Amino acid sequence: MYNRNKSFVENHIKEHATIYLFMVILFLTGIIFGAIIVNSMNFIQRQELFFYLERFFKQIVEGQTIDNVIILKESFLYHVKYLLLLFILGLSVIGLPVVWVLIYVKGLVVGFSVGFLVNQLDWSGLFLATFSIAPQNLIIIPIYIIAGSLSMIFSLTLLNKLFSKRPSGAIFQPFGQYVVIFLLLLIASFIASGIEAYVANGSMVSYIKSLYQ
Numbered sequence: 085m086y087n088r089n090k091s092f093v094e095n096h097i098k099e100h101a102t103i104y105l106f107m108v109i110l111f112l113t114g115i116i117f118g119a120i121i122v123n124s125m126n127f128i129q130r131q132e133l134f135f136y137l138e139r140f141f142k143q144i145v146e147g148q149t150i151d152n153v154i155i156l157k158e159s160f161l162y163h164v165k166y167l168l169l170l171f172i173l174g175l176s177v178i179g180l181p182v183v184w185v186l187i188y189v190k191g192l193v194v195g196f197s198v199g200f201l202v203n204q205l206d207w208s209g210l211f212l213a214t215f216s217i218a219p220q221n222l223i224i225i226p227i228y229i230i231a232g233s234l235s236m237i238f239s240l241t242l243l244n245k246l247f248s249k250r251p252s253g254a255i256f257q258p259f260g261q262y263v264v265i266f267l268l269l270l271i272a273s274f275i276a277s278g279i280e281a282y283v284a285n286g287s288m289v290s291y292i293k294s295l296y297q
Contacts, residue, residue, distance in 0.1 A: 100237050107187055107233045111225070114191020119199035121192075134204050144289055145296045156281035163224065163273035166190075167231050171266050174235030177243045187232040194221060208295060216288035220280035227269050227276065238262050 097104065125133075170186060173179030197217055201209035241258055 100233065103236055103240075104229070104233045107229045107236070110184060110187050110232075111191040111229055114188040114193075115195035118192040118195020118197070121196055122199035122203050130200075130204065133200065137200075137204070141292050141296065144292050149289055150285070152281045152285060155285055156277050159220075159277035159280050160274050163227075163277060164270065166228070167266060167269055167273060170228075170231045170235045171262075174238040174262065175242070177239050177246070180236060180239045183232050183235045183239070187228060190225075190228050194225070212288065212291055215291050216284050219284040219287070220276045223272060223276040223279065227272050231266065231269050234262060234265060 122130075166186070170183060173183050173186075194217070198210075198213045201213045201217075203209070205212065238258065
């Protein structure tokens with residue numbers, strides 16, 4: 085069973101390596117442009133945004149933190165919505181460009197968040213990003229890249245079956261695999277949300293308090 089699944093994964097990756105590479109490049113492009121946006125902001129825009137960030141820091145120092153359970157629920161709900169949208173778009177050929185936009189935007193958000201913290205706080209911002217952004221994203225970024233790739237693969241499979249003149253077999257088996265893998269990605273996203281709520285959040289609070297002591 086294990087060898088069969090391993091063989092399936094290896095063959096799948098080899099067959100669709102170009103699509104996975106495209107998604108990785110798309111995500112990295114989003115990160116780069118997110119950082120560029122930070123550098124293109126004028127002084128007033130950066131100061132206004134940093135004002136809200138600093139107010140958030142002061143609330144944490146004063147002990148006004150968000151409950152871990154609430155963070156877990158909101159984070160997981162966000163991931164469910166995002167993955168569900170990618171899943172649905174994969175069922176529609178015309179939704180393929182939206183998949184690309186969603187992966188790009190995810191990279192853009194990560195690049196902007198990290199870039200802004202580093203831009204405003206230098207090394208302290210880099211350490212803060214490491215504690216508060218990196219832990220959950222080490223899991224969630226691969227999840228989104230895989231989800232976007234699978235959505236694109238399934239969409240292209242549908243397109244091929246719709247316009248192929250030769251009978252290319254039933255769609256039920258690929259659809260079943262598509263559903264199962266997305267369910268596994270949802271489970272993995274719950275783990276990422278748990279890390280965000282119980283690891284990243286605590287590390288962020290501790291580090292911010294140490295900065296203001």
